[in-house]
Amino acid sequence: MVLKRAIWFLRLVVLAIVAIVLFMLIGLAPEIWQESTAAASLAREWSPLLGFGNIFLMVGIFGGLIPFLLGARETFALLRLIEQKKSFSMMAVHTLGRIKVCAFAVCILYMAGVLPMAYTVAQLADGPGLILIAFVIGLSPVVFAVLAMILETVLQEAIAMKAENELTI
Numbered sequence: 568m569v570l571k572r573a574i575w576f577l578r579l580v581v582l583a584i585v586a587i588v589l590f591m592l593i594g595l596a597p598e599i600w601q602e603s604t605a606a607a608s609l610a611r612e613w614s615p616l617l618g619f620g621n622i623f624l625m626v627g628i629f630g631g632l633i634p635f636l637l638g639a640r641e642t643f644a645l646l647r648l649i650e651q652k653k654s655f656s657m658m659a660v661h662t663l664g665r666i667k668v669c670a671f672a673v674c675i676l677y678m679a680g681v682l683p684m685a686y687t688v689a690q691l692a693d694g695p696g697l698i699l700i701a702f703v704i705g706l707s708p709v710v711f712a713v714l715a716m717i718l719e720t721v722l723q724e725a726i727a728m729k730a731e732n733e734l735t736i
Contacts, residue, residue, distance in 0.1 A: 574646050581646075585639050592632060599628070627680010631673045638669030638711075655726055663719040670712035678705040 645662045648654055685701035688694075 624684040631676040634669040634672035667715035674708040
């Protein structure tokens with residue numbers, strides 16, 4: 568009974584995180600576009616190549632949304648497997664692998680899209696802390712990817728031990 572409550576709690580947390588991210592991206596997209604366009608026009612005066620930073624920013628933010636949503640779906644699938652008592656199965660290992668790939672994809676897309684614009688704004692505003700903040704936010708999905716990678720490895724070893732014990736008995 569405690570496990571079912573914990574799984575439902577985790578489902579609600581994942582759902583809340585997805586709702587917050589979607590609300591922020593969809594609700595704030597016009598403002599992000601307006602501000603990034605203004606910064607890009609200033610950057611275009613500084614360097615013509617940096618004038619396209621707003622396009623990279625939007626691609627990084629909204630491109631990262633796709634693997635984020637896929638990772639959330641895989642998290643729900645993993646919770647369903649745990650609820651069905653299939654947590655020590657190869658399906659769970661494959662689900663963890665897909666979560667890992669999604670987290671790395673979010674990191675790469677975010678870094679490719681946001682860091683150039685953060686660099687441009689930091690150069691114009693003379694604020695090097697902005698680059699550090701963008702870098703830390705961009706690397707946060709790596710924590711989840713490494714956690715999924717460790718869990719995937721541990722789960723594979725546990726499945727191998729379980730198969731070996733079944734053969735012994």
